Amino acid sequence: MNKAKKKKMxxxxxxxxxFILVPLSTFIIFTIYPVITSVITSFQKxxxxxxxxxxxxxxxxxxxxxxxxxxxxxxAVYTVITVPIGILMSFIVSIMxxxxxxxxxxxxxxxxxxxxxxxxxxxxxxxxxIYDPLPSGLLNSLLRFFGVSNQNWLGSSKTAMASLxxxxxxxxxxxxxxxxxxxxxxxxxxxxxxAEIDGSTFLQKVRYVVWPLVKPTTVFLAITSVINGFQSFxxxxxxxxxxxxxxxxxxxxxxxxxxFKYFEYGEACAQALLLAMIIAVFAILQFKVxxxxxxx
Amino acid sequence: MKRKITAWILATAMTAAxxxxxxxxxxxxxxxxxxxxxTSAEESEDAVQGQDKEAGTSGEKDVVTxxxxxxxxxxxxxxxxxxxxxxxxxxxxxxxxxxxxxxxxTQKLDIQVNAGSPPDIAFVGSDGIxxxxxxxxxxxxxxxxxxELSDFDENVLNYFRNGDGTYGLPAxxxxxxxxxxxxxxxxxxxxxxxxxxNGWTYDEFREAIKKGVSTEGDDTCYGFVFACAxxxxxxxxxxxxxxxxxxxxxxxxxxxxxxxxKMLTFLEDLRALIDDGSMPKELSSVDAGKRWNMMLTGQxxxxxxxxxSFERSAYNNNKMLEEGSADxxxxxxxxxxxxxxxxxxxxxxxxxxxxDGYVCLTGEKNPDQAHLQNVAKAAYYLASxxxxxxxxxxxxxxxxxxxGREEYAKLDPIVDKNEANTACVELLTTQxxxxxxxxxxxxxxxAIKIEDxxxxxxxxxxxxxxxxxxxxxxxxxxxxxxxxxxxxxxxD
Numbered sequence: 001m002n003k004a005k006k007k008k009m010x011x012x013x014x015x016x017x018x019f020i021l022v023p024l025s026t027f028i029i030f031t032i033y034p035v036i037t038s039v040i041t042s043f044q045k046x047x048x049x050x051x052x053x054x055x056x057x058x059x060x061x062x063x064x065x066x067x068x069x070x071x072x073x074x075x076a077v078y079t080v081i082t083v084p085i086g087i088l089m090s091f092i093v094s095i096m097x098x099x100x101x102x103x104x105x106x107x108x109x110x111x112x113x114x115x116x117x118x119x120x121x122x123x124x125x126x127x128x129x130i131y132d133p134l135p136s137g138l139l140n141s142l143l144r145f146f147g148v149s150n151q152n153w154l155g156s157s158k159t160a161m162a163s164l165x166x167x168x169x170x171x172x173x174x175x176x177x178x179x180x181x182x183x184x185x186x187x188x189x190x191x192x193x194x195a196e197i198d199g200s201t202f203l204q205k206v207r208y209v210v211w212p213l214v215k216p217t218t219v220f221l222a223i224t225s226v227i228n229g230f231q232s233f234x235x236x237x238x239x240x241x242x243x244x245x246x247x248x249x250x251x252x253x254x255x256x257x258x259x260f261k262y263f264e265y266g267e268a269c270a271q272a273l274l275l276a277m278i279i280a281v282f283a284i285l286q287f288k289v290x291x292x293x294x295x296x
Numbered sequence: 297m298k299r300k301i302t303a304w305i306l307a308t309a310m311t312a313a314x315x316x317x318x319x320x321x322x323x324x325x326x327x328x329x330x331x332x333x334x335t336s337a338e339e340s341e342d343a344v345q346g347q348d349k350e351a352g353t354s355g356e357k358d359v360v361t362x363x364x365x366x367x368x369x370x371x372x373x374x375x376x377x378x379x380x381x382x383x384x385x386x387x388x389x390x391x392x393x394x395x396x397x398x399x400x401x402t403q404k405l406d407i408q409v410n411a412g413s414p415p416d417i418a419f420v421g422s423d424g425i426x427x428x429x430x431x432x433x434x435x436x437x438x439x440x441x442x443x444e445l446s447d448f449d450e451n452v453l454n455y456f457r458n459g460d461g462t463y464g465l466p467a468x469x470x471x472x473x474x475x476x477x478x479x480x481x482x483x484x485x486x487x488x489x490x491x492x493x494n495g496w497t498y499d500e501f502r503e504a505i506k507k508g509v510s511t512e513g514d515d516t517c518y519g520f521v522f523a524c525a526x527x528x529x530x531x532x533x534x535x536x537x538x539x540x541x542x543x544x545x546x547x548x549x550x551x552x553x554x555x556x557x558k559m560l561t562f563l564e565d566l567r568a569l570i571d572d573g574s575m576p577k578e579l580s581s582v583d584a585g586k587r588w589n590m591m592l593t594g595q596x597x598x599x600x601x602x603x604x605s606f607e608r609s610a611y612n613n614n615k616m617l618e619e620g621s622a623d624x625x626x627x628x629x630x631x632x633x634x635x636x637x638x639x640x641x642x643x644x645x646x647x648x649x650x651x652d653g654y655v656c657l658t659g660e661k662n663p664d665q666a667h668l669q670n671v672a673k674a675a676y677y678l679a680s681x682x683x684x685x686x687x688x689x690x691x692x693x694x695x696x697x698x699x700g701r702e703e704y705a706k707l708d709p710i711v712d713k714n715e716a717n718t719a720c721v722e723l724l725t726t727q728x729x730x731x732x733x734x735x736x737x738x739x740x741x742x743a744i745k746i747e748d749x750x751x752x753x754x755x756x757x758x759x760x761x762x763x764x765x766x767x768x769x770x771x772x773x774x775x776x777x778x779x780x781x782x783x784x785x786x787x788d
Contacts, residue, residue, distance in 0.1 A: 048412035049432060049660060067749060132586075133578030135514060155525070155581030155760045241526035244580055245757035260406055262745065263427060 038269040046265035058270035070246055071254040079229030086169045087221055090176030098184045113174035124238035127167050154240050157247035164235050164248055176221055183217040223286050230279045251275045357390040358667055360674045362417040364393055365401040368690035378683050389670045409433055412660035416671040422455035422651040425463045426737040435656040436461040440672035447680055452696040454731030455651035465679035466653035468693045471724040472535050475602030478632035484508045488634050492720040498565055501639035505574040508597030519574035521590050522600040524759050525583035530752045531601050541643030543729035545743040547786055555776040555785040562641055563765035580759040592628040604692035604721050607633045635717040637724055649728035654679050742779045750775040
């Protein structure tokens with residue numbers, strides 16, 4: 001390599017670092033720094049006018065708290081049900097939308113994506129109206145036609161979690177559908193033609209062509225959905241407040257209450273870090289199990 | 297070269313834009329995961345710094361900041377006029393008000409407190425002082441106000457006391473009780489006038505609400521509906537438990553009172569009201585808006601919690617119905633709202649008084665004594681005189697300070713006010729459970745935690761029929777023993 005080329009290369013490297021500097025600074029300030037601060041705070045009794053070092057006591061009280069385990073269990077149940085149902089439904093809906101011409105596709109994409117841009121508070125009002133517990137409630141009126149008796153949707157521990165899961169699945173479809181449609185449109189049509197020549201049925205094409213080719217998208221959606229599921233907070237906060245009898249208290253809500261209701265930031269940070277570790281373990285496991293044959 | 301210069305400019309602009317929001321030091325003190333907290337703290341500090349700068353340059357005015365919610369319908373507009381008047385009268389003090397909705401108020405204040413830069417004055421419930429006291433960020437007004445404190449009714453002021461300190465000034469004391477539909481109660485043969493004067497027992501109440509239940513086709517009118525969805529379930533518990541011979545969570549010997557056997561009887565009694573069919577079995581999902589809608593649409597005879605100001609809400613809706621206005625609640629009927637005392641389960645009649653008012657806070661800035669004196673003066677101004685009178689009248693309440701009462705007498709009387717309700721509220725105000733400044737903040741905080749983490753959730757379970765009274769009682773006993781030890785709890 002001659003001198004001029006080396007100089008040019010060096011300049012380009014400088015430019016590259018300069019542009020990386022902006023997102024890197026953002027990452028350091030808004031992600032790394034808060035994480036380090038939260039690690040420190042998790043060993044303290046946080047006080048605005050001077051925190052006190054308490055060692056591992058925040059972790060000890062977290063491990064002793066039965067509510068923490070209940071919240072973890074609730075979060076796991078919520079995630080384990082929401083993620084597969086959400087992915088499967090969005091995959092099916094995407095396959096149904098893709099054959100339409102562009103204008104109709106856009107209409108459906110917009111319609112399904114609408115809940116993602118709507119305010120969570122506004123959505124919670126709509127869902128509360130749907131889940132109205134009295135016989136005059138929308139869902140109860142509908143079910144009465146089928147002979148199902150009146151249900152106390154959000155007030156009973158038997159139905160509260162299911163109600164939140166239904167809300168989360170329908171509310172989260174839009175984003176997955178947009179991503180799936182992009183992946184489906186990226187499949188080379190010659191694969192379909194070849195399958196048709198071989199006499200494949202529609203379901204065989206889905207099973208042997210589409211599903212393997214969108215696997216990287218599915219893995220991506222599964223991992224991000226699991227992370228979002230474990231971090232779930234808003235739905236329970238707005239709809240049930242964690243009740244009844246903590247049947248819908250998620251880890252995120254527990255951490256929020258610990259920090260902002262009781263001002264126990266140290267314990268909240270300890271719980272948040274433990275949750276982050278659990279999420280990391282799940283994400284790694286998912287990569288190991290389902291992403292072995294996936295190339296990005 | 298041109299392109300490189302453009303790239304340089306863009307990169308610099310991006311970096312500068314990104315870093316421009318990171319000027320405050322407070323963000324460093326907030327915990328991770330509290331992004332919102334950090335941002336708000338920075339905004340708050342910037343605002344305070346801006347105010348200090350203003351004060352510094354003028355060299356005249358000491359700026360006192362206040363964070364105030366919409367206490368009554370026109371409070372936030374009216375208070376600005378009063379604050380302007382105060383600022384003109386006081387050459388050395390400038391009150392600067394930040395308004396917030398009720399929903400935002402607590403969160404905004406808590407974030408500012410935890411960032412170490414709270415407003416000088418905030419409007420809070422007296423039950424919240426223990427957490428600010430625990431953080432050593434609330435000012436003891438005994439050091440700055442002397443004669444002014446005697447302006448307030450002693451029992452009401454006591455709600456803002458802890459130990460020997462006075463940590464706030466009450467704006468009002470709102471009796472939290474229940475309220476009924478006059479026409480429906482009379483149709484059920486309930487002598488509401490006698491009940492307003494002499495109260496009623498649990499058994500009388502139980503029989504009365506049974507009579508209030510009626511069904512027409514698919515429509516049911518219940519005898520009693522209390523808002524119990526989410527955190528409101530705690531209101532039902534707190535308001536009624538005062539009349540079960542447990543006016544506070546600690547007895548006079550500072551033993552945790554809710555472990556008493558009286559609690560079990562109380563829980564069984566509450567559950568019986570649902571089992572009777574007098575209250576909807578879906579009660580645990582009925583929120584505050586829904587139950588008021590049920591009251592106005594004739595789906596319940598009695599509702600809770602009831603506040604004095606509900607009389608005005610019902611009156612306004614009746615007016616709209618008369619005028620055929622589309623703003624009237626859909627399917628509503630004319631309702632004459634009657635204030636009713638909570639039935640007595642056991643012991644004496646007590647009422648729950650929600651005492652809200654102004655607290656003075658301090659943070660990392662360590663304000664000097666002169667500033668704190670000004671803050672206390674401003675807080676007294678907001679809590680007393682014409683401000684108190686006007687606020688109380690809007691809320692259909694009586695002022696809790698002498699100066700407020702004097703000004704209240706000068707105001708135009710409320711049109712079409714039900715005098716029987718006024719008399720009942722005055723009587724209930726005299727029955728408000730005694731304030732307990734003797735309960736140390738630490739014990740208070742533990743009791744609040746049990747209420748939030750055990751009583752609230754289990755009570756929701758009890759209302760939905762999934763937790764038995766015995767299970768809930770046992771959970772309270774276990775939590776009490778864990779928090780206070782067996783010797784720290786009532787055992788009978």
